Amino acid sequence: MKLFGTMKAENGILAIGGVKVTELAAKYGTPLYIMDQALIEENITKYKNNFKSTKFDTSIVYASKAFLSKAICQLVGKYDIDIDAVSGGELYSIKASGLPMKKVHMHGNNKTNEELEMCLDYEIGSIIIDNEEEIGRLSKICKEKDKKVKVMMRINIGIDAHTHEYIKTSKHSSKFGESIFDERITEIVEKIVKDENMEFLGFHCHIGSQIFDTKAFHEGIESMVKETKKISEALGIYIPEINLGGGFGVYYTEKDTAIDIEQFMRSMIEHLEKSIEAEKLEIKKVTIEPGRSIVANAGSTLYTVGGTKTTYGGVKYIFIDGGMTDNIRPALYQAEYESIVANKVDAPAEEIVTVAGKCCESGDLIIKDGKLAKAETGDLVLVATTGAYGHSMSNNYNKAPKPAVVFVKDGKSTLSIKRESFEDLIRNDMLIDL
Numbered sequence: 001m002k003l004f005g006t007m008k009a010e011n012g013i014l015a016i017g018g019v020k021v022t023e024l025a026a027k028y029g030t031p032l033y034i035m036d037q038a039l040i041e042e043n044i045t046k047y048k049n050n051f052k053s054t055k056f057d058t059s060i061v062y063a064s065k066a067f068l069s070k071a072i073c074q075l076v077g078k079y080d081i082d083i084d085a086v087s088g089g090e091l092y093s094i095k096a097s098g099l100p101m102k103k104v105h106m107h108g109n110n111k112t113n114e115e116l117e118m119c120l121d122y123e124i125g126s127i128i129i130d131n132e133e134e135i136g137r138l139s140k141i142c143k144e145k146d147k148k149v150k151v152m153m154r155i156n157i158g159i160d161a162h163t164h165e166y167i168k169t170s171k172h173s174s175k176f177g178e179s180i181f182d183e184r185i186t187e188i189v190e191k192i193v194k195d196e197n198m199e200f201l202g203f204h205c206h207i208g209s210q211i212f213d214t215k216a217f218h219e220g221i222e223s224m225v226k227e228t229k230k231i232s233e234a235l236g237i238y239i240p241e242i243n244l245g246g247g248f249g250v251y252y253t254e255k256d257t258a259i260d261i262e263q264f265m266r267s268m269i270e271h272l273e274k275s276i277e278a279e280k281l282e283i284k285k286v287t288i289e290p291g292r293s294i295v296a297n298a299g300s301t302l303y304t305v306g307g308t309k310t311t312y313g314g315v316k317y318i319f320i321d322g323g324m325t326d327n328i329r330p331a332l333y334q335a336e337y338e339s340i341v342a343n344k345v346d347a348p349a350e351e352i353v354t355v356a357g358k359c360c361e362s363g364d365l366i367i368k369d370g371k372l373a374k375a376e377t378g379d380l381v382l383v384a385t386t387g388a389y390g391h392s393m394s395n396n397y398n399k400a401p402k403p404a405v406v407f408v409k410d411g412k413s414t415l416s417i418k419r420e421s422f423e424d425l426i427r428n429d430m431l432i433d434l
């Protein structure tokens, strides 16, 4: 298993943030999400220091759906970056952390009226409008509340990148944004520009997630700059901002060549400066929205091995005390991970095993045919790179309580999210009259 951040072997035991995982397991129990605080901070700092230009302001917005907790909001505050939300629940959670709501930017292809009202009541930084219908609803709510709001418009630039490759197409069926190939796009933007309660900041795009093909981002930059120029000329307005979204790919297994944050941010800035100059545009601010690449490698999940089993068919199973409830990505889209027997890190990884969860689903496998050291009942298995879309996608299937989240740094561990209790599982559950 590749070691990330502060991961280190100490006398055969894996330590993260200077704390041995055996100590963490004893103190907090398993399954346990462990967040390497120093690595999160390092990643944020890399974005801040390298996505920087002398020609325009830049802004980093952490995409909160990757992992949201009060502690991560505190880090967002500490490093003075911004954060996004896509639901009332996320807005509420961020507000509860005490983070200034001006730092929050609201996405979503189907924001409810209640959510739009929340945005205005909380006086958040901006709303990224998804479609024409939303303009009308937001306008009405602004008028009712007599509030003005900063908005961006999400556009679909015809670049669809999800993993290693991207496709460029002029026909669109994405549920997000309005297509730039739609002849009515200028008219749609004009509606925003003419609305007295809205201040139009510019266009937003997000071309996908876990993208390794850097050409896709560069094409995205060109397309966004051109579209900004086109619409500003068509409407005779100044458009100050561009938001390029997130999606920077990270390492999960040897198949992934992660995007080098520092190097790629500098190359994006260079590309932006060139494109903006070529189009003779005046841009005040460019924003990016990384989520996964800030937290993925910083998070790990620690499990205790229950039983092991070698099937008649020859598959060796390692059964762990969690599974698709704390990490649904393998079951959902065959996501792959690396793992290690964390209390025997010096033992050679010589067994081919399948690490399976405890849920009543055959697809509840965290690792299929992975290489691990020989593991026995009571050993600790650590699965790396679960910091993004792990906890945030966790669920209570089979009434599994959600694991605790602990932050580690400089030899200290701090409980950040308490483990759910059985009581938590039934707190909204009521007997009915029969």
Ligand SMILES: *Cc1c(COP(=O)(O)O)cnc(C)c1O
Binding pocket: 063, 065, 066, 107, 206, 208, 209, 210, 245, 246, 247, 248, 289, 290, 291, 292, 293, 388
């Ligand atoms: C999910 C999302 C992001 C973050 O994507 P990552 O792959 O986690 O970096 C950014 N912007 C928008 C609009 C998103 O939906």
